[in-house]
Amino acid sequence: MTIPEMRTSRWIEVRESPIHGSGVFAARRIPKGTRVIEYLGDRITHKEADDRYEDHDPSDNHTFLFIVDRRTVIDAGVNGNAARFINHSCDGNCTSVIEQRRVFIESTRVIEKGEELGYDYEIGREKDDPENVDEIFACRCGSPKCRGTMLYPAEKPAKKKKAKKKVAKKKTAKRPVKKPTKKKTRRAKGGRGR
Numbered sequence: 347m348t349i350p351e352m353r354t355s356r357w358i359e360v361r362e363s364p365i366h367g368s369g370v371f372a373a374r375r376i377p378k379g380t381r382v383i384e385y386l387g388d389r390i391t392h393k394e395a396d397d398r399y400e401d402h403d404p405s406d407n408h409t410f411l412f413i414v415d416r417r418t419v420i421d422a423g424v425n426g427n428a429a430r431f432i433n434h435s436c437d438g439n440c441t442s443v444i445e446q447r448r449v450f451i452e453s454t455r456v457i458e459k460g461e462e463l464g465y466d467y468e469i470g471r472e473k474d475d476p477e478n479v480d481e482i483f484a485c486r487c488g489s490p491k492c493r494g495t496m497l498y499p500a501e502k503p504a505k506k507k508k509a510k511k512k513v514a515k516k517k518t519a520k521r522p523v524k525k526p527t528k529k530k531t532r533r534a535k536g537g538r539g540r
């Protein structure tokens with residue numbers, strides 16, 4: 347049976363976030379295990395996603411790509427809905443669930459009215475990541491469990507420390523930053539918390 351599309355949601359509202367840009371907040375108390383909204387957008391292949399954002403500045407993390415599986419990426423930058431504004435959190439109150447090759451955001455605990463929604467993007471690391479990838483995807487979620495980066499897993503502690511330092515202290519000038527050929531895409535692990 348096909349799951350009905352959840353383009354909008356009575357549970358949430360979009361407004362400015364203290365974490366980053368626009369965020370998604372509970373418009374009412376959301377019970378644990380609620381399917382809050384579907385992550386919608388253009389369904390394209392990984393190759394199409396790479397081509398689409400080929401000229402995208404690699405130091406800008408602002409794309410809305412979500413990996414469904416090896417074949418499909420959802421680009422919420424095109425025909426996306428409010429789900430694309432849900433910020434990353436290292437210890438969020440939501441999780442992404444993949445069902446019938448579609449992505450849904452579900453609450454993992456009770457979310458009180460006015461609380462910001464967040465889930466772990468778990469953006470995968472790639473061999474050709476630029477040196478400063480953890481700066482580009484720096485996390486400011488404020489959670490005590492914050493790993494400092496939206497990437498998963500967090501880098502080795504020694505390297506992580508270095509990445510946290512101010513840009514001025516970077517030693518990258520001696521070494522040219524590798525130019526990434528692949529786009530960073532949000533990687534969600536389906537089926538978590540179920």
Ligand SMILES: [Zn+2]
Nearest residue numbers: 436485487492
């Ligand atoms: Zn964090």
